[in-house]
Amino acid sequence: MTGLSVTDLHAAHGRSPVLHGIDLTVPDGALACVLGPSGCGKSTLLRVLAGFHPAAAGQVELHGRVLDDGRSRLAAEHRGIGLVPQDGALFPHLSVAANIGFGLPRSQRRARVGELLDLVGLPGLGDRRPHQLSGGQQQRVALARALAPRPRLLLLDEPFAALDAALRAELRREVAATLRQSGTTAVLVTHDQDEALSFADTIAVLRHGRIAQSGTPDELYHRPADPAVATVLGEANLIPAKVAGAEALTPFGPLPLLESAPALRTGPALLRPGQLRLTAEPVAGTVPAKVLGSDFRGHDHRVELRPEAAGLPDVLIASSDRPWPVGGEAHVSALGPIHLLPEA
Numbered sequence: 001m002t003g004l005s006v007t008d009l010h011a012a013h014g015r016s017p018v019l020h021g022i023d024l025t026v027p028d029g030a031l032a033c034v035l036g037p038s039g040c041g042k043s044t045l046l047r048v049l050a051g052f053h054p055a056a057a058g059q060v061e062l063h064g065r066v067l068d069d070g071r072s073r074l075a076a077e078h079r080g081i082g083l084v085p086q087d088g089a090l091f092p093h094l095s096v097a098a099n100i101g102f103g104l105p106r107s108q109r110r111a112r113v114g115e116l117l118d119l120v121g122l123p124g125l126g127d128r129r130p131h132q133l134s135g136g137q138q139q140r141v142a143l144a145r146a147l148a149p150r151p152r153l154l155l156l157d158e159p160f161a162a163l164d165a166a167l168r169a170e171l172r173r174e175v176a177a178t179l180r181q182s183g184t185t186a187v188l189v190t191h192d193q194d195e196a197l198s199f200a201d202t203i204a205v206l207r208h209g210r211i212a213q214s215g216t217p218d219e220l221y222h223r224p225a226d227p228a229v230a231t232v233l234g235e236a237n238l239i240p241a242k243v244a245g246a247e248a249l250t251p252f253g254p255l256p257l258l259e260s261a262p263a264l265r266t267g268p269a270l271l272r273p274g275q276l277r278l279t280a281e282p283v284a285g286t287v288p289a290k291v292l293g294s295d296f297r298g299h300d301h302r303v304e305l306r307p308e309a310a311g312l313p314d315v316l317i318a319s320s321d322r323p324w325p326v327g328g329e330a331h332v333s334a335l336g337p338i339h340l341l342p343e344a
């Protein structure tokens with residue numbers, strides 16, 4: 001069943017159009033992510049969904065009920081939509097329990113607040129004030145407060161942006177688990193591709209107020225529609241390729257194709273850093289390269305290389321399980337399958 005359905009949605013700030021025909025479908029209970037750079041219209045989209053900003057045209061529907069069709073709109077307080085803002089926006093003078101129970105009928109408050117404190121992993125902290133909590137705990141309270149009235153849709157506006165990297169990763173895992181446990185349909189907006197890839201069942205890439213592509217994280221990462229989407233989802237090496245039978249001819253030799261019947265015959269092929277292998281000695285099919293940089297990232301080393309072969313980009317990015325001496329030589333080979341993209 002469809003939870004949220006957005007059709008040909010347009011919105012503007014004054015006379016400046018910001019959203020130019022957004023189509024977005026989020027199945028009931030699914031977690032969706034809208035990924036895009038600053039200024040592409042993410043917050044405007046969330047505000048239209050929440051009912052704080054009017055649609056200029058198009059339609060927003062939640063569980064079959066029209067919320068806005070560009071002419072009439074349902075007031076924000078009647079939409080059953082929760083919002084977790086970037087900074088949590090807790091009431092500083094109220095306890096954690098009072099923050100969570102703020103919008104609830106008095107009779108339900110105690111039981112529901114206790115349930116939510118357990119759900120977000122903060123049992124026993126109901127009497128504290130927000131300033132007595134860490135940043136991550138405050139965001140969990142903001143999530144609990146948004147979930148308290150059992151919203152039909154939860155909107156999350158870069159809710160982890162202010163947290164440090166380790167806590168951000170941990171909290172988004174917890175939040176995704178909490179939302180799945182409560183069966184809540186949710187839309188998260190972010191400019192962080194790791195967040196989108198790890199959080200969502202479906203990702204929509206927003207570019208200049210238009211959805212450039214939507215699909216599962218796996219589809220978008222491995223089969224982006226164009227070079228710009230490829231880059232938004234993570235580091236991308238784009239190398240020239242030409243289809244020949246079941247393979248593509250590339251400067252790394254013939255490589256198998258991801259699609260059995262590719263739509264394109266030539267074009268840049270996508271190789272993620274993990275698809276490049278480095279060896280100290282040349283072997284069949286390797287391309288020599290100079291090591292420009294080697295950075296340890298915990299789980300791997302990001303190696304920047306300048307290939308010494310015609311037809312390749314100036315810089316290649318590889319992922320390696322060991323560091324490579326900067327200024328030294330490495331030999332690069334590529335692993336298929338590869339996916340062809342239209343020219344940028």
Ligand SMILES: Nc1ncnc2c1ncn2[C@@H]1O[C@H](COP(=O)(O)OP(=O)(O)OP(=O)(O)O)[C@@H](O)[C@H]1O
Binds near residue numbers: 014036039042044
């Ligand atoms: N209140 C406003 N009045 C006029 N223009 C606005 C207003 N709010 C946003 N805009 C413009 O609309 C466009 C989209 O802004 P929006 O805040 O939706 O983008 P965003 O993707 O959420 O950006 P960020 O990630 O930086 O928050 C931008 O060009 C912005 O300057």
